Amino acid sequence: MSWDIWTRDLWALPFATMEAWRRALELPLEPHREGPHWSTPARLVLEVGLLRLWDFSRDGGDAAPLVILSPYALHDAQLADLAPGHSLVGALLARGCTRLYVVEWASATAQTQLYGIDNLLAELNVAIDEIGAPADLIGLCQGGWLSLLYAARFPKKTRRMVIVGAPIDMRAEPSVLSEPVDRTSDFALDRLIGAGGGIVRGAHMAPLWPREDCAEQRIVDALQIAPPFDSATVAAFQAWDRRLLDLPGPYYREVIQYLYRDNLLAAGGFRALGRPVDLRALDHPLFLLAGSQDGVTPPAQLLALKDIVRRDVETAVAGCGHLALFMGRRTLENEWRRIAQWISGQEADGGR
Template identity: 35%
Template sequence: MAQETGAARQPPLFSIPAFWPLQMYASLVGEEAALYSRNLKFVAEELKLHGGLAPVLATPNQVRLPLRTMTLRDYGAPGAGIPTLVNAPFAGHTAMIADYQKSQSLVGTLLANGLPHVALTDWKSATPDMKDLEIDNYLADLVVAIDDLGGRVNLVGLCQGGWTSAMVAARFPDKVNSLVLAGAPIDTFAGDGPLKHMVQEAPEGFYEKLVEAGGGLMKGKLMLRGWKNMNPKQHYFQEHVDLYEHLDDPAYLAKEEVFESWYENPIDLPGRWYLQAIHQIFKENRLAKGSFVALGRQLNLHDIRCPTYLLAGASDDITTPEQVLDAAKYIGTPKDALVAETVPGGHVGLFMGARTLKDHWPAIARWIVAHAS
């Protein structure tokens, strides 16, 4: 039997009690190195999520018409029947809300359910030279888009794109074959949502100061800060904790990156447009009252007689269900051509929620097809 060497017979260095502190230190250094690496990864991901990603539309499309206020985009097969124009919100975020990702795309859902040609208003961020543009300027470009599409469309208005869509339908009834208003504040005095109270209670000078701070623009970053302040615990604490806990989950990170590429990249609004919207639409409710003047004519929602679909979110605290559904009191659409539906979920979920896109929008697409004429 071979004789053991002296070195082999000696116990490991760290088994000697006097060296236990060194072993503990070595262990801590290793743990701290791992923690340091994880923290660096966390910081890099935070920077990426909060402004380091650009919003990207999910579905292949073509630029149909570049206008000053928007890019009109074509999807599907242009020329196949009456086009369906999705009028995205002009409220501080991009049109990605209508074409979010492959599995959550309103545009994709419409295309897959019988509507061969869909177009999208991709509203641009306002530049300093656009600070004095008015609601009329945006309505005029929306009409130009409709005319470029052939002069008659199925119009789908989302959120703030809803009240501009209703304005066009009332001002030019022959240009709108059917109308869908989803999460659209038509009667801004209806319901009891927090946004309604915030707008009503804040003095006019408050909004003017915000525009002044933006050099004549309503800055998207400033609006984003306001939205986050409506739920500070979630945005300033919980979302960072959630991210840290899921740093090693690629699926979670991919989902967050898609969302934040949209949410953390707000667009600027013309100050004049913004103040008009606050004062005339939300503080005075002129559209519902029939006193709003658009493109030289006083609007009467009763002039909307096309088939109309009203879609509201049951837990929507931005545009409460009443603000959408009360449109039925004002428009002239016959009752047999009017649908009013409230679905589960909140505001953003109406347009990009997987459940709503799967369970409700396919039927809306088929409803549009059924009323194409």
């Protein structure tokens, strides 16, 4: 399998070598490409700092808002609405989740280059207030731990959460990201941030992320389709894959230190907007979706949350890798069908 090339020898990973760091830091800066390009009609309802809130709703009525938090990492929010048949947004709308929003995070600029995790939480809080709390949250990858932080900091503004492919407990199982991060020196981090003038450039990050050797296999794994491919779908995926986000230096450093090195989300001690938060205090309905072949976030890193929170947790493990959790055809048809039913089935339990 394509994931095997990432797990045979962690020290053989491209981003774990000094040569890869040298290549990454010598890349010329490229202008940020505009995006995302939604496949489902949407309107922009709020823009503040790094956050853009998009409304995909279809006559949602009095239903609680359902908010998809995209990851603030290498790629943009179109992973939630890539193309027909590969759209989480489309799958949820078709299954009755009709009051639906997506949080998009923008590339860092000179105005936002000093942003940290607290800035993202504050802007998310503004967005939730804008559409009306309490809200249901779907956190994808890095958006998953941010959803949990928000719910722990503002428990009355959150009803239930779906956490998908998110790194929660780094000690539960090593990944193609967590172990090399542990071995990366502060000097290397300083160089990476300094090379972008205080911003971690997507062009610098891209060589440090794991990737299949074969471009065709990457499409097969991510979209769960077989050749011959639909040209429009592949073009949408490749355009998304090429669009890279730039991240604020402080945010990037905090994620590396607090989440990956110190494991504060699982161990406790994470501070959010001036207060310590503890996931053990969470009492929200939770659904966890992991990928059995996910080398970026192995299932154990996410499913460890079951032993941290104090209530029963629904879980599903899809037979796929990381990207297919969000855009894979089979995963959207199967696991996300169950999740949509779970969201709708608890509609009557109200807020807290």
